[in-house]
Amino acid sequence: MEKVSGKVALITGAAGGLGQALATILAAEGYQLIVTSRDATRLNDVYGSKHLQITTDCSTVDGAKHIFEVANAHNLVPTAFTHCVGNIRLGALHRMAEADFTACLAANLFSAFHTLAAFVGNLKTAKLAGSAVLVSSAAAQIGTPNHEAIAAAKGGLEGLVRGAAATYASGGIRVNAVAPGLIDTPAAASLLSSDLTRDMAARQYPIAGIGNASDVAHLMAWMLSDQAARVTGQIWSIDGGFASIRPIVK
Numbered sequence: 001m002e003k004v005s006g007k008v009a010l011i012t013g014a015a016g017g018l019g020q021a022l023a024t025i026l027a028a029e030g031y032q033l034i035v036t037s038r039d040a041t042r043l044n045d046v047y048g049s050k051h052l053q054i055t056t057d058c059s060t061v062d063g064a065k066h067i068f069e070v071a072n073a074h075n076l077v078p079t080a081f082t083h084c085v086g087n088i089r090l091g092a093l094h095r096m097a098e099a100d101f102t103a104c105l106a107a108n109l110f111s112a113f114h115t116l117a118a119f120v121g122n123l124k125t126a127k128l129a130g131s132a133v134l135v136s137s138a139a140a141q142i143g144t145p146n147h148e149a150i151a152a153a154k155g156g157l158e159g160l161v162r163g164a165a166a167t168y169a170s171g172g173i174r175v176n177a178v179a180p181g182l183i184d185t186p187a188a189a190s191l192l193s194s195d196l197t198r199d200m201a202a203r204q205y206p207i208a209g210i211g212n213a214s215d216v217a218h219l220m221a222w223m224l225s226d227q228a229a230r231v232t233g234q235i236w237s238i239d240g241g242f243a244s245i246r247p248i249v250k
């Protein structure tokens with residue numbers, strides 16, 4: 001059987017809020033999808049019998065490689081990759097438990113490193129070009145109270161994006177990231193659990209409000225597309241101006 005390499009997209013963390021939004025957009029754009037989660041039941045609840053569903057923990061080397069072993073067994077070579085794995089661990093530096101910091105690094109940085117490595121390695125073997133979009137955070141770009149762990153993890157991810165973009169540019173592999181502010185997904189549920197906390201969070205942003213997964217996913221889908229063929233090594237903010245501007249004080 002011929003390997004399918006045109007319009008095949010891998011979405012990790014696909015049962016999450018952003019992952020689901022991307023699946024909707026990329027499927028509508030004609031991509032064949034490979035979706036991953038650590039939980040087979042959750043994937044099945046979200047996608048039913050649609051897409052190639054792979055259960056794996058991509059924060060380990062073996063877990064990341066497993067994705068491509070299964071994809072290859074189905075004769076699929078993903079040339080587009082969106083990495084939607086991550087968590088939000090907040091707390092002041094001196095109070096953060098070692099286990100929480102380690103979990104933050106595993107979910108946000110190790111998963112990105114290992115899965116991107118497996119994705120580009122698979123493309124090199126197949127001698128194909130491709131495009132990856134990872135997810136950073138506004139907290140990696142501007143000091144934000146109690147965000148030390150997530151800032152450290154996402155700051156590492158941003159360095160990974162630039163380094164990998166440089167290494168693989170000549171092979172036609174583009175690597176970019178988006179850096180959202182707060183978006184309304186399960187990861188942020190505890191921060192948006194009441195009208196009061198939601199309103200306080202929304203008022204932090206120069207363009208007041210909470211982001212939504214669909215807007216972030218549309219930017220990521222564009223970064224994957226041929227219209228972004230000359231975009232690589234970029235971290236694009238989508239945060240209501242949080243990391244880059246100060247509004248007029250009224």
Ligand SMILES: NC(=O)c1ccc[n+]([C@@H]2O[C@H](COP(=O)([O-])OP(=O)(O)OC[C@H]3O[C@@H](n4cnc5c(N)ncnc54)[C@H](OP(=O)(O)O)[C@@H]3O)[C@@H](O)[C@H]2O)c1
Nearest residue numbers: 013015016017018037038085086107182183185186187188
């Ligand atoms: N929501 C926000 O406010 C916000 C803001 C800035 C950046 N982000 C980033 O946006 C991305 C998508 O998150 P989301 O908002 O869509 O949250 P979400 O709904 O919680 O989805 C994140 C997914 O990551 C997976 N995951 C979590 N910890 C993991 C671990 N240790 N190892 C492997 N997989 C793990 C989970 O998948 P399974 O449990 O199904 O395996 C989960 O479904 C993340 O990188 C997050 O850091 C979110």
